[in-house]
Amino acid sequence: MKKAILFTGSSTLFRLLLLVVLMAGTRAVSAQSFDLRLRQTSANCATRQVVFALDIRASNAGSTFSLGSSNFRFQYNTAVLSNPTLSAQNNYASGAYAAQGLVVQTGVVTVNINHNNGSVINTPNVTTDWTTMSHLTFEVPVVSDGCYSLAWIAGPDAFAGTEVFLVTGAGGTSTDPVAEGTITNATGCAFPQPTATLSGTQSIGSGDAALLTVNYTGTGPWSIKLSDGGTFTSNNNTQTLGVSPTGTTTYTLTEVEDACGAGTVSGSAIVTVLPPPAECKPICIPVTLRIIK
Numbered sequence: 001m002k003k004a005i006l007f008t009g010s011s012t013l014f015r016l017l018l019l020v021v022l023m024a025g026t027r028a029v030s031a032q033s034f035d036l037r038l039r040q041t042s043a044n045c046a047t048r049q050v051v052f053a054l055d056i057r058a059s060n061a062g063s064t065f066s067l068g069s070s071n072f073r074f075q076y077n078t079a080v081l082s083n084p085t086l087s088a089q090n091n092y093a094s095g096a097y098a099a100q101g102l103v104v105q106t107g108v109v110t111v112n113i114n115h116n117n118g119s120v121i122n123t124p125n126v127t128t129d130w131t132t133m134s135h136l137t138f139e140v141p142v143v144s145d146g147c148y149s150l151a152w153i154a155g156p157d158a159f160a161g162t163e164v165f166l167v168t169g170a171g172g173t174s175t176d177p178v179a180e181g182t183i184t185n186a187t188g189c190a191f192p193q194p195t196a197t198l199s200g201t202q203s204i205g206s207g208d209a210a211l212l213t214v215n216y217t218g219t220g221p222w223s224i225k226l227s228d229g230g231t232f233t234s235n236n237n238t239q240t241l242g243v244s245p246t247g248t249t250t251y252t253l254t255e256v257e258d259a260c261g262a263g264t265v266s267g268s269a270i271v272t273v274l275p276p277p278a279e280c281k282p283i284c285i286p287v288t289l290r291i292i293k
Contacts, residue, residue: 068174194218194263
């Protein structure tokens with residue numbers, strides 16, 4: 001009868017076998033590391049669309065590499081943004097690469113970089129300068145305020161996370177994962193609220209006009225309402241208003257609206273109306289007339 005051999009924790013053979021098992025299930029991570037960022041590049045109020053760029057760079061001068069087949073994955077709020085599309089494939093989509101792919105799941109977007117296996121890339125194409133890989137366009141539902149938060153899904157250890165690989169120079173294969181560096185998410189509002197700021201405190205003479213200045217931010221055209229009830233519109237981000245108060249008046253803005261909606265107002269202008277100069281009264285000087293015959 002054969003006896004079973006039991007490897008205890010102190011057994012050298014046991015430790016060697018355990019190390020082999022662990023190494024078999026682990027891919028070596030390269031010395032290189034990468035940074036990622038998401039950023040809004042444009043928005044259109046009329047079509048209610050917003051565009052984001054996906055950028056990559058090497059974390060430092062010693063981390064430059066050639067990008068292999070990789071998956072870039074981030075999540076978004078479906079109540080704020082919807083219907084993502086791959087609107088531009090800016091880099092890593094021709095030559096040694098096939099067209100990029102887009103996978104859309106509920107609240108999750110994945111952009112696939114597809115390196116043509118066997119295509120050798122001799123010069124690193126991920127440098128310390130930011131390179132835009134793609135642009136994604138989202139729709140903003142009418143019921144949404146467009147204020148978003150896009151967050152990268154970490155990887156490669158996280159389930160279904162972002163995975164970045166480099167191309168090895170010898171065989172042009174994409175097998176070695178690259179370490180994750182600094183990951184920058186995107187938070188903001190697709191259509192920022194417009195602002196209007198009033199200035200122009202001055203003194204004028206009675207019956208004269210004063211010129212006030214309004215500075216706008218947002219997406220023109222703009223319309224405003226002045227505290228005296230006057231309304232004005234502008235296609236430029238700076239506007240001059242003419243007012244003719246009959247007495248000293250403090251002007252403020254009560255509302256502003258641009259192509260994307262209502263916003264906030266600030267500032268004031270005090271127009272002081274100076275009294276007219278005093279009239280010169282005639283001076284009566286007695287005159288004696290003497291008639292000589």
